Amino acid sequence: MRYAGSILELIGGTPLVRLTRVTRELGPAEAQPLILGKLEALNPGGSVKDRIALPMIEAAERDGLLRPGGTIIEPTSGNTGHGLAIAAALRGYRCIFVMADKQSAEKQALLRAYGAEVVLCPTNVPPESPESYYSVAARLARDIPGAFKPDQYWNMENPRAHERTTGPEIWEQTEGRITHLVASAGTGGTVSGVAHHLKRQKPEIVVVGADPEGSVLSGDTARPYLTEGIGEDFFPGTFDPAVVDRWVRVSDRDAFAMARRITREEGILAGESCGTAVVAALTVARELLASGAAAREAVFVVILPDGGRSYLSKLYNDEWMRANGLLASPGAIIRVADLLADRHRDGRLPDLVLARTTQRVGEAIDLFERYGISQVPVSQDPEGNAVGGIVGSITEKGLLDRAYRDPSIVERTVGEVMDRPLPTVEVGAALDEAFAKLAAGAPALVAVEGGTPVGVVSRLDLLEFLAHRRA
Numbered sequence: 001m002r003y004a005g006s007i008l009e010l011i012g013g014t015p016l017v018r019l020t021r022v023t024r025e026l027g028p029a030e031a032q033p034l035i036l037g038k039l040e041a042l043n044p045g046g047s048v049k050d051r052i053a054l055p056m057i058e059a060a061e062r063d064g065l066l067r068p069g070g071t072i073i074e075p076t077s078g079n080t081g082h083g084l085a086i087a088a089a090l091r092g093y094r095c096i097f098v099m100a101d102k103q104s105a106e107k108q109a110l111l112r113a114y115g116a117e118v119v120l121c122p123t124n125v126p127p128e129s130p131e132s133y134y135s136v137a138a139r140l141a142r143d144i145p146g147a148f149k150p151d152q153y154w155n156m157e158n159p160r161a162h163e164r165t166t167g168p169e170i171w172e173q174t175e176g177r178i179t180h181l182v183a184s185a186g187t188g189g190t191v192s193g194v195a196h197h198l199k200r201q202k203p204e205i206v207v208v209g210a211d212p213e214g215s216v217l218s219g220d221t222a223r224p225y226l227t228e229g230i231g232e233d234f235f236p237g238t239f240d241p242a243v244v245d246r247w248v249r250v251s252d253r254d255a256f257a258m259a260r261r262i263t264r265e266e267g268i269l270a271g272e273s274c275g276t277a278v279v280a281a282l283t284v285a286r287e288l289l290a291s292g293a294a295a296r297e298a299v300f301v302v303i304l305p306d307g308g309r310s311y312l313s314k315l316y317n318d319e320w321m322r323a324n325g326l327l328a329s330p331g332a333i334i335r336v337a338d339l340l341a342d343r344h345r346d347g348r349l350p351d352l353v354l355a356r357t358t359q360r361v362g363e364a365i366d367l368f369e370r371y372g373i374s375q376v377p378v379s380q381d382p383e384g385n386a387v388g389g390i391v392g393s394i395t396e397k398g399l400l401d402r403a404y405r406d407p408s409i410v411e412r413t414v415g416e417v418m419d420r421p422l423p424t425v426e427v428g429a430a431l432d433e434a435f436a437k438l439a440a441g442a443p444a445l446v447a448v449e450g451g452t453p454v455g456v457v458s459r460l461d462l463l464e465f466l467a468h469r470r471a
């Protein structure tokens, strides 16, 4: 029979998986570096932090800092809490976790599920404020008898755990062929411990630190950001800045977008810090390819610290993403040109149908019939089609109104009966702009490129385009 003695024995030994979809932009697979994700979400508590929980507890037991019936108190964004809560559940300790209120509701609920208590503190206060989650945790640890604060930010069991487990795993799994380690840093325990081990084996390994904009670790000025679990507004004792050869700073927007892509394209349910690390890996891989170095020989290992289940109400909630400016409406990134290109692929319409002021109305009506369209811009220029030549429009609805009252108008010229010109929209404009103009009442828009009309965009065109994109 093959089984583990307890869930704690199943921590670590996480697999590496090649990323093949989000890396497409790097060109043909055979010319790309190998980009491997280390799936820390497969630890029992769902994150890389499981690895440090038990070693910190065992060291405290050895040193007499934690005795039976004791209480573990820790300021944590959740993941370390889950690791500690699992270990504490098996060892019979009470747990209190103190966290910033920006942390997701799922992370808090999960901690409570393991039987832990959760104390929330405001996010946007400096660490030295008495209200900060660091200060509150310190006060609780002082006031509660038998309390032990593992203090993952200063406890050297944290980086040592990675030096002992994560680093050697990566070395063995890549058969020593790793050339680049890419990791984000919160306490810095992961990147420091893993890098120490790997650089001892092979000093030329490049360690890439992936940091959110607004974190001091990569030298930015501290300011709030939304990415959870990584980046800091101080330098933790567990972080050895000397191990990082270069930093890549990643915006919330890019990190969140990449996390969603990893999930949708690779099928790996990813947390935000995975997005940050993968953006950093692709940045460095792109540079390597551009430099003409032997990129194909490079082997990147990217630490993917946790999964997406903790972020269903934020990262994976479109409403929350939009409210926080992290998700553009599809129309903000699709251009009018995309719609025109899509329509031209159908081949059912010439690029632009124009009527001339001197044409008979009857002939213009033929245009509606021939092309199945309902409005046509009118040009006063018998040959050319500059925007300046467009002086009006005729629409199916406008003509019907008039012809019904006075059938003789079909014999008149277009110039005599035309309506106002249709509003214009640049082909480079976002589809949002076209939508806004159509929603405001325009029957159709003239799409313009460099001063020349190139097509008409009607409400039906927009509807058809949206329907095709969904299909």
Ligand SMILES: Cc1ncc(COP(=O)(O)O)c(C=O)c1O
Binding pocket: 048, 049, 077, 079, 080, 184, 185, 186, 187, 188, 189, 190, 191, 228, 229, 230, 271, 273, 274, 305, 306
């Ligand atoms: C989601 C997430 N990613 C990455 C990290 C960074 O790990 P480390 O503290 O070892 O630097 C953490 C740490 O809490 C985390 O919660």
